[in-house]
Amino acid sequence: MNIKFLLSLFLFTLTIFPKFSSSNEIPEFKSELLVLRKLDQKIRRDNTYWEDAKRMDLSNHKKLKQLIKKFGFPTIHKVGVDAHRAAFLITQHNPHDKSFFKYYINNMKSKLGTGAVIDKYYAFLVDRKNLLQGKKQIYGTQGKCVNGEWKTPDTENTLLLPLLRKDIGLPSIKELSDTICI
Numbered sequence: 001m002n003i004k005f006l007l008s009l010f011l012f013t014l015t016i017f018p019k020f021s022s023s024n025e026i027p028e029f030k031s032e033l034l035v036l037r038k039l040d041q042k043i044r045r046d047n048t049y050w051e052d053a054k055r056m057d058l059s060n061h062k063k064l065k066q067l068i069k070k071f072g073f074p075t076i077h078k079v080g081v082d083a084h085r086a087a088f089l090i091t092q093h094n095p096h097d098k099s100f101f102k103y104y105i106n107n108m109k110s111k112l113g114t115g116a117v118i119d120k121y122y123a124f125l126v127d128r129k130n131l132l133q134g135k136k137q138i139y140g141t142q143g144k145c146v147n148g149e150w151k152t153p154d155t156e157n158t159l160l161l162p163l164l165r166k167d168i169g170l171p172s173i174k175e176l177s178d179t180i181c182i
Contacts (some may be wrong), residue, residue: 022170024077024078025077025078025079025080026071026078026079028071029067029071029078029079029083030078030080030083031068031083032063032067032076032080033064033067033074033079033083033084033086033087033090034082034083034086036060036063036064036070036086036090037082037083037085037086037089037090039056039059039060040056040057040060040086040089040090040093041089045055053093057090057093057094058094060090060093060094061091061093061094061097061100064087064090064091064099065097073107073111074087075111075117076115076116076117076118076157077114077116081118084117084118085118085121086120088118088124088125088149091125092121092124092125092128095125095128095132095174101125101129102129104125105122105125105126105129108121108122109122112168117137118169119168120168120169120170122142122168123138123141123164123168123169123170124139124142124164125140126138126139127139127140127142128141129140131154133149135156136154136155136156137152137153137156137164138155138156138157138164139161139164139168139170140152140155140161140165140173141170145177145180145181148177148178148181148182149173149177149181150173150176150177150181151153152173161173
């Protein structure tokens, strides 16, 4: 067989089976995160006793830290979108480990715009951290619906807010109100 034919066959195979040829996902890491997400969401859906949720959050947080120690930061390339989302939720639901929260935010920040992370999750973490520290939000992610409108208390710069939200991949406040405050 000639080398051109083999090269063509190889390239053709890459286009037909990209998941098998170019995936850098770590199956064990991914599956563990997806299990943690199920636990995280189940307790919020099925249980109104928040002490149980707090215990689950702490347990999930400890497991996430162990997984990160073993496999590194959970980028989309390593774990896929769903498991990346799971790691974000677990981090978002236990912001009281300040050094880990800072580590997670810094890793997210360093990967913004690269496709390695979901950029808007960075905004949620920054706003959560700021509110817990008594500072104002940057992106207006932490709020609630009031009379059919999304209200974002304590936002740093309301004039820049629309641009900041758009740049990080968040919907406008009006779009958010129209979607979840109906």
